[in-house]
Amino acid sequence: MATVQVLVGTTKGVFLVNGDANRSGWEVTGPHCAGWPVNHVIGDPKTGTIWAGGGGDWTGAGVWRSGDGGKSWEVAKLTRGTADDWAANDAKFAAMIGWTDTPPPFGSDFAQVWSLGQAHGALYAGTKPAGLLKSLDGGRTWEKVEGLTGHPSAASWQGGAAGLVLHTIVSDPSDAKKLWVGISAAGVFATEDGGATWDRRNRLSNAGDCGHHDHPAAPRDGETGHCVHNMMRAPGKADLLYQQNHHGVWRSSDGGRSWDDITPGLPSTFGFPIRVHPRDADTIWTLPLNGDMAGRFPPDAAAAVWRSRDGGQSWQACRAGLPQKGCYFTVLRQAMGGDARDPAGVYFGTNSGSVFASFDEGDTWHEIARHMPTILAVEVLDRGGG
DSSP, X not given: OOSEEEEEEETTEEEEEEEOTTSOSOEEEEEEGGGOOEEXXXXXXXXXXXXXXXXXXXXXXXXXXXXXXXXXXXXXXXXXXXXXXXXXXXXXXXXXXXXXXXXXTTTTSOSEEEEEEEETTEEEEEEESSOEEEESSTTSSOEEOHHHHTSTTGGGOOOBTTBSEEEEEEEETTEEEEEEEXXXXXXXXXXXXXXXXXXXXXXXXXXXXXXXXXXXXXXXXTBOOSOEEEEEEOTTOTTOEEEEETTEXXXXXXXXXXXXXXXXXXXXXXXXXXXXXXXXXXXXXXXXXXXTTTTSSOGGGOOOEEEESSTTSSOEEEOTTSOOSSXXXXXXXXXXXXXXXXXXXXXXXXXXXXXEEESSTTSSOEEEEOSOSOEEEXXXXXXXXX
């Protein structure tokens, strides 16, 4: 079994980029999960179990599980898809795909699983349309977290370009009752009672300084803008959060109750992923793109991961090893992961099918895989050096 696995979710299934104890010798296996579109993949370093969430209109939604490092997989199918309708009316097609008439537990309530999270013995899944599921048996069976979709604001939630999706799940390792989620385009929500009740947390720390913006996703009305793209909690500080949203990078020191704009110094307000150092709460990485209406590729078509060592007060472009001419790829919201080694590794995947990795916290970059399908998610399962 590989010591380091880069878990890659794509439009055509899961791919595993397997490396050795020295973070080298990379080899790719896949596609796994029957070629389903997979929006997010996570793993448990203690057991090696891997979960992959995805699906679509054809397959319905589901969560795949592997208990042997990706050699074999089984799916917990959650909703119906078009293939189920075809199979129900065509015995030959049903036999061809191995279909059974067992009804999925959530009917046609949602089309995809968009995000996964694991904490305190529970597994969580975010869906499209936005909802939250919870499993207490490793992803075999699921129940809805009704408190979130019962929030008083739910009727006003508006979808972003990809629809109304719950794409980010953040836990507190020291408190099982605390959880944050990101919904596009409804914003950040938090619970401190295990999901029974939720607060909407998008308030600007100083609304008077946000200025005027014409973009509908920009800060206004005392809030950051509800199109949060990705969010992470900082290590060792229970209430320190960072987010990249549709219109800037933001920091909260109070669990999302208020947010400070830390975008100044970056070449663009637009981007998708955010990554926090596994031990240093002030070191973060993001990958700005040139804007949602300007192509969504790196500014000047020259790739750079931007790093801050001081919590977003200043930024540095990390370019060594990345393409600096004619670079038009996009890096999506779940497509940046990391390991917990020293120095920390940072990894990202592109919509052109490449995975880049840095083993020195961003100073230099290496392409460790290429020619995969469009990459939707990157996480790292490290069973040797984390």
